[in-house]
Amino acid sequence: MIELTEVLELANKSGFTRAAELDVATIDLNPAVRQMCADNKCQIYDTNWACPPGCGTLDECGVKVKNYQYGVIVQTTGELEDSFDFEGMEEIKDKHNASFDRLVNTLFDKKVDMLPLGDGCCSLCEECTYPDEACRFPEKAFSSMEAFGILVSDLCKLNNLEYYYGPNTLTYVGCVLFNN
Template sequence: MMSEKYEELKQKALACGFSHVGDLDADTIQVKSEVRSACAENKCQHYNKNWVCPPGCGTLEECSRQIHKYSKGLIVQTTGELEDSFDIEGMQELGERHKEAFHKFAAVVREEYPGALVLGDGACDNCRECTYPDAPCRFPERQSSAMEAYGMLVSEVCQQNDILYYYGPGTLTYVGCILVE
């Protein structure tokens, strides 16, 4: 990607509402079976229930191959302050803010880079009930798996790319990434 166009993409990410945007070098991404295993514990209640979570998103090897077709991209973050560690409402509001920014930015990225890999921070919520595994996804052009579903340890990906993951006491950060070339 030409650096001028890359810088424009960063500015577009910030304009969509993210707090932080950083460069992502795909060579720094390691997929980890222990991260994928955490998905299988099904604490989020989405494992084996939709196309963007394991096993619907592919094997860890398939995810790794898909990631490493690219050389670089962006890490996008939404950071906010919470009243305290029990501020569930604040966490949900911040999560919604991140999701809104992420959906906006994903649309921009997919328009400019149709082959981009867009990875968010949770299960798909495009449909009330997913077609998985009986029928193809209704909206494949809007799909985005979680970084964790692809086996990424998000804090490590941020650290390896010199972007903070922890912004201090009383803060929470939601993270997503895109790979574009």
């Protein structure tokens, strides 16, 4: 059994810029966001168990979300030299992903019943088994918030977190839903 305060403490120790309580009732699975996945601008659609359609329909994602009572939203914000600082963007993303992996692995080791939703697609395996074989690590694989149809900026606002922290900054966001 784990309490919200402990998950927040673990999130803060994992290296995020911010961690806050996420009211699970504020999660809205938006078909328009999910359609952005189907438009395949990231070129990952239909190539990964954690991305649509492999992660399930929006209704199936909704059933998963409704299984959890509590949530924590995490952010990593960094400064960029300018809007073309792609190296800086990658550094912030790598820092966020490392922090997210630390948090999820710690919760996994504590046997927490959870649904982690990250920023971007699952990258546990060098090559995903999709669609020919089952996922190698279904208990550790995670979808992105967008794959579940979540408009991240709205979810941040609904949970009293900024999403935009000023010019030449970039923020990556993830969340973990859990039961205690």
